[in-house]
Structures are given as structure tokens and as C-alpha cells.
Amino acid sequence: GAGVSQSPSNKVTEKGKDVELRCDPISGHTALYWYRQSLGQGLEFLIYFQGNSAPDKSGLPSDRFSAERTGGSVSTLTIQRTQQEDSAVYLCASSLRNPGATNEKLFFGSGTQLSVL
Amino acid sequence: AQSVAQPEDQVNVAEGNPLTVKCTYSVSGNPYLFWYVQYPNRGLQFLLKYITGDNLVKGSYGFEAEFNKSQTSFHLKKPSALVSDSALYFCAVSRNTGKLIFGQGTTLQVKP
Numbered sequence: 519g520a521g522v523s524q525s526p527s528n529k530v531t532e533k534g535k536d537v538e539l540r541c542d543p544i545s546g547h548t549a550l551y552w553y554r555q556s557l558g559q560g561l562e563f564l565i566y567f568q569g570n571s572a573p574d575k576s577g578l579p580s581d582r583f584s585a586e587r588t589g590g591s592v593s594t595l596t597i598q599r600t601q602q603e604d605s606a607v608y609l610c611a612s613s614l615r616n617p618g619a620t621n622e623k624l625f626f627g628s629g630t631q632l633s634v635l
Numbered sequence: 636a637q638s639v640a641q642p643e644d645q646v647n648v649a650e651g652n653p654l655t656v657k658c659t660y661s662v663s664g665n666p667y668l669f670w671y672v673q674y675p676n677r678g679l680q681f682l683l684k685y686i687t688g689d690n691l692v693k694g695s696y697g698f699e700a701e702f703n704k705s706q707t708s709f710h711l712k713k714p715s716a717l718v719s720d721s722a723l724y725f726c727a728v729s730r731n732t733g734k735l736i737f738g739q740g741t742t743l744q745v746k747p
Contacts, residue, residue: 559739560641560725560737560739561679561725561727561737561740563734563735563736566734566735574734609679623669623681623684624679624681624735625681626671626678626679626680627678629678
């Protein structure tokens, strides 16, 4: 596709359920990021992939959060036993290479709005 | 550890006036600095970045930012604000490790 695609766009779940959020990056982009944007908060870094490996998982809030990336393309973010404080917009972004490289920039998806009741 | 501070939650400016959105950073070594913008009901978009070279960086929509190493700042500026510039602006820092850390964001409100 032309841009970063995230699905679902909205997810309402009950406390304690597991959810999976999907990110389809721009074709050929090797770097993929997950961020969380809560109401009144900034963008909270969750995890970063270079290819299929995750050099930095330091932003994952707890062991209920996990993410994987297969084939250097699609990534899924899984939240187990969801809590109300998990409610937020989960944003995915991709870049061709490391964003420190010359002329690199992140392309963001529209996000998944997660609501935990 | 990398960190970014945007000291103002909101900046209000009249259309046609110059605007400044402030950003300071903390990182060991040379920083890579970015500004992104989030328009209402739209995704985040890249505005500009500083990697090396000229301290004044020009970006999209007439925005520019000045890197000041001694003050560890990277303030976003525009000589003449437009109502359509009203949006949420994020400053971010990286150290070529792939991890891009964003600030809390500043809401820019430009009034006619």
C-alpha cells in the first residue's frame, strides 16, 4: 500500500481480554516502531524493530505487552489481560532505514484507538 | 538516556505574527533532532530534521528550526503564522540507534 496501514482502527474490549493490533508498514521499510498516545500525554515509545529483530524493547510497559514482526514486514502488538489504563491510541510507524540516516523520516499510520471497558 | 522537553502545553499566536514552539533535549553525544506535526484527525507528519551541518534547518510549510548546542535546544519557528498551522507539534530526538523519543507535544493555536 501507499502508506502505513493499521488495523483495526478502533477496538473496544473488556478488561481482562487479550487484544492484537496489526501494523502493515510501507513496502521495503526495514525499521518499524510502536508508540502509544494517551489523552493529554505525548508519544510514548514502546518498541522498535530493525528487520525482524527488536533491538530495543525498553518501552514496553509490562510483561503483558509483546510484539513480533515476521518476514520483515507485518508487525503485531499483543496486549494480554487488558487493563483500563491500556486505553490509548497505538501508533505504528516505519522508515526505510534507521531514522538517523541522512534524509530518513518516519511515516506514521492512523493508529488504533483502544478502549478497555 | 535520551529525553525531550517541550515546556509549553499550548502556544497561542495571532495570524501573521511569528511563532516559536520550544524544545530542549538531553542526549549523550551528537543528537539527531526532529519535528513532527499532527493535524486534527490526521496522522503524524514529518516537518524537518537536523543531523549535522547548518544550525538552521528549513522544513515543510515554511517552518524552520534552529539547533543550539550550548542551550541544547531545537526551537521550531515560522515568520508568519497561518490559521491552518493550528495543530499538535512534537519534538523528537535520536542518536542513530533507531530509538526515536518524542516530547509531550505542544498545541499551537493560531487565531485569525
